[in-house]
Amino acid sequence: MLNECKEILLSDDQIVSMESGYVYYLQEGTLQLWELHNDGVEILINVLKPDDAVRLPDPSINSVYEFRTNKEKAQLILYKWDSLHKIEEKYYLLNKVATTTMRTELINHIKRKKFVKNRLVYLLQFLSQEFGEIENQYYILNIPLTHEHLSSLILSSRVTVTKLLNELKKQKVITNVQGFLYIRKDLIDRVGSYDCSLEVV
Template sequence: MGSDDKFLLIRNYDLFAHITDEEYEELNLAHHFIEAGKGDYIYFDSAYHNKLYFLKGGTIKIGYVGEDGKEVIKEIIRQGEVFGQFTLERNNLNGEFAQAYKADVSLCAFNIDDFEKLLKTKPAIGFHFTKQVGQKLRKLESRLLNLLNKDVKTRLVNFLIMLAQEYGNKTANDEQTVQNFLTHEDIAQLIGSSRQTVTTLLNELEAAALVEVSRQQIKIPSVKKLQKSLAVS
């Protein structure tokens, strides 16, 4: 990728949208730009990994390898989100990995020390970064609350609604359409269930005309009706 393309990608990211051309050159942001192919690991053995990443394009899978040797998905990162040591702590990723998922990815990577220096010299970037981290923490809190003391159907419905709120496009009235970047296995791991159960429940929701799921998209004809379905289930 050429330097002009990197410049446009980085400047289109909310965090760096307000810097001047001179600041872009001064901060040497292009130096922090990296690309990875589908299936490549951004990091794997993260015990001493002290970087944070801003995803410019593509999708990242965050997970860990369980005692049985199987991968477990913790989170799916989409374009515009931050991952890695986003709290600016050190050595606390506890063995998680980050992998380019389904397609090539482009991102900005910073060592914690370098990024802390950047925040000290550019308070405006620090302000936007604080907002972004706050949004991420609220998202993680919502996911955690969804896993507590709720049956699988409730967790699935709440997950679909959160998905629509975060990534959906409102097409008509209360209808939401989301690009489908998740398999049934992905959803199962993210809500603490099994693929078979998720498939069964999605089929039930489709039969009730509450969702429409294809490989390309997930459509919720009415978010309100989907939410109300929990009260009568």
């Protein structure tokens, strides 16, 4: 359907910087979308899955945006916006961009929760629903996210996230099996009533 495109294959911790004038469409694999500030701060703002699309935010914003892989192959397609002349082509991509942007805003909403434990539990719920595969009473997460990645997604530290994950393991909310994170479906699905009152800073 769409033309005027360029294909990029990424693997082995590759980085691609976003440029204005393009729509980036993820055909295959998963990618991390990072926001880099002038003061050196780097924030993971979204984890992209196939059929996601993004455009560079307002060019006046003084930040750099990058796609990063984590030892997993991904296929990214770049569409030059000015070269798309058919209304249906632009509508198709804008719809994908809008859906992806809504997920980014949902992660931003999670980041604004007061307690770190709340943020982590709600993030696990989000990741389970977006990426999880259901097996018996568990969601299985097989996306390549480290404790450092999780901490960036909720604006915390790796040490704090590791401590909270160990606590959730003791409470049998999560467990690790052969490198995959298993999350109790019955508990994470009713996260609103889950006891997240513990404050960890």
